Amino acid sequence: MKLNRISLLCTALTVTAASTTPVAGAEVLPLAERLREAVVAQNFRDVVDLTPPEPGAPPVTQQEKYDASPAELMSRARTRSGGRPLHQTPNLDVAIIGLDPAGRPAAVANVLLSPQHPNGVVVPVQPQGLSTDHVRYRWWNDTEWDNNGGVGTRDVLPGREHAPIDFASPYPASVLKLLVGFGVLRLVDLGRINLDAEYVFDPNPARAVCGGPSVKTVRQHFDEMITKSQNESTCALVKLLHDLSAWDQVNRTFADLGMPTLMVTGTNPGNGGAWGGANMSSLDTAKLLLLINGGAEVLWTTTEGKPVTAAELSASSRKFFLDTLAAQGHNEMLSTSNWCGRGYPVQGIPQQVPARWIEPDGTVTVGDAIYDRDVRPCNETAEVTFAHKTGWTATAGSDAGIVKSLPGKDKRDYIVVVFGNLGMDYADAARPADPPGVFPVLYTQKYAQLGKAIDVIMKTS
Template sequence: MSFDAQTLAQALRHAVLAQRFEQTEDSLCGGTAIEHFPSIDLAVAAFPEGAAPVFANVLFSREHPQGLVAQLGADAGSPRNLSYLADQQDAQGRSIAWLPGADWSQLKWQPLCGQGGHQFVSPYPASLIKLMVLVGVARLVDAGRSDWGKAVAFEGRRRALRDWAFDMTVISCNRSTSALVALLHSCGAIRREGQLELHNELHDCFRAYGLPGLRLAHTRPDGGWGNAAGAGVGCLHMTAWDALRLLWLLDRAAPPPPWLPAGTPPLLSAASQSELLYCLQEQGLHEILSSSVLAGLPNWVPGLPARLPLRWLGRDGGAQVGPHRFPGDLSAQTGLELAFAHKTGNTENYGADAGIVRGITPLNRHYLIAFTSNLGRRYVTQPGCVSNWRLPALGAAIDAHLCRLMPP
């Protein structure tokens, strides 16, 4: 079977449609099926051994329930047929686009990026935004304005920068995120006067590296970054394609990014790249596209077959990931043949996951995956989960497709 961009795009599209997301139960509608096909932004870039990269991006929404394939050039640049619209919240801080009965024709949409003919509302990426914060503080270190071992004080606690970064990533600690957002402000990477943001080095960086779909806007000097701080939904954005290409820049085993001119400096130093990859590799919250930490739950649905880092396993076989307790015997990870260095995100209305997938020796599978959606905790049917079982099932289906498509 040939393995090219068109084949991959159709495999991704069929994997999404096979999950029957239109049947997802919505707790805000009394457990009946979701009103509209959910918004899903899914990107994959595969790196077959000895061959050129193969990549694709497919998108679904109430306007595109059968799926829309992004038009991507051979240089893996921005999609040519898409115009992204920014997600939004109302004056009460509600994600109004996803409320039952929301009439999109009556909402005032703001452009995010892109000039193509097909519009797509980019769902808030939830805690996936912490990957952007991680890159921002890494660039501070590389510029000599901070240090991974430096003690950073926040809300009466002093910890090394790398410890704040680790907890922000592997247990998705919001307080650690606030500490690092405050650091970005105190070091001058972000400057604002009152409600006006005057300077944002992350945005300059993302533009320079061809990633217009990444935005970390309207955060506060005290570390505020959520809806209550005037940021959150409508201010923090990550399209799946640009989240994937950010990972491409971080993946030391990936080929050079074809959308950048030859000689473009690396996004990060080798030392900072190692710090970031370590955080992603030790991820404990395998509960979106991979579900290994949930294997002890009744009705478990296996996801992308990624091993849970051993640091999270307790003597009883269950897992303790920060404040999160996962029951069952997770010690025997039979059949889990992948390492998934990734960041997840979830809220009531949103679910996201993006990372670097590598086969565990002797397997040589290697690909990037990024997923954002409006499928959050309100669609959960199994206590102890943060997402619907259809999401890990999608992860498993994508990996199975890639096993068939990628040459040995």
């Protein structure tokens, strides 16, 4: 990715919410405008809603949402039949940060899609802080989105009542596990947690999603939480942070570092469950990944004037986090390499599947998740690595990670984050049925198409 750090960054950030029409005769559009066009081109409205809304349904407040386990998903007959056309434009929050050779931000863009902005809206981003005060973020609520024109009623941040863009932030699903991981590693750096110490997890009250009592090292819980999206290990680490009375401190740290939309609230101290109070914007999530990735000098400066560097996590913690993200087993949203060679879904970001999950016959097994495709041909032609975390619920689809080119491939290094409300309850009209006993396709393939389009943009910039 050929980026002039200053000129491209400034060009991307001068695009305002109103400038959504390409300039006639322009050879190269600003990054943010190219991203907006890529989002709109996928025609996300053109999906089938398998659980269409019932008019007049009362709003639901704090919802219990967890990614379904692989065993649960594979036990269902997921033919995705029936349903009705989506009644309005979905909500998407998409951000990318291009990186220079030193790992610093060279370009940034943030685009929102919603019923109020069916053609996408570019979010003005302040260059020094990689932040915006132009968005009034609202907590996600399925019923409000269905029956209130997509408009939320509860503010995420105070003081944004007059912001020009009103946007309900899609629930982050299991990408919230990045926040748990950051909290754990901050306490590792402070000497309060030892990754190799055993943690006795005894959930009380018991919750099916959190599993039963277990004794594992913190390192094992962390790995299972990220690479396999295991809810039981996530509950254990959420509870560990409660045991140390650390959650207020962790949430305050996100705000102090200029990422105020990142938060995990309302979780149960006794079992680590109840994740409905998690919120993430794509822009702040991209900044968190920027910090985890590491880079020279100051990465951004908060509105209070605090310079933020990669030293907010130790080098060893950042390496552990990155290595774990790079070992992700679920490559099936923005990247779809686990479905190598299938006609559906289309191939997304051309990612290399980690060897850890590949069986002798080339198929992939991730815990209880069984895939039926030989991924070796796609690994031979892969162009990038993708250190990332996915998330899925009925009404949430998310993917966030760091893309780096493989040796000899077109150069690009960037961070990409996509949050959307098109989860497992939404399907493409022509989606084929899943083979029995095989991990099902969870998302519309439009996410993969968007991932591919973003990768093309970043490798040609």
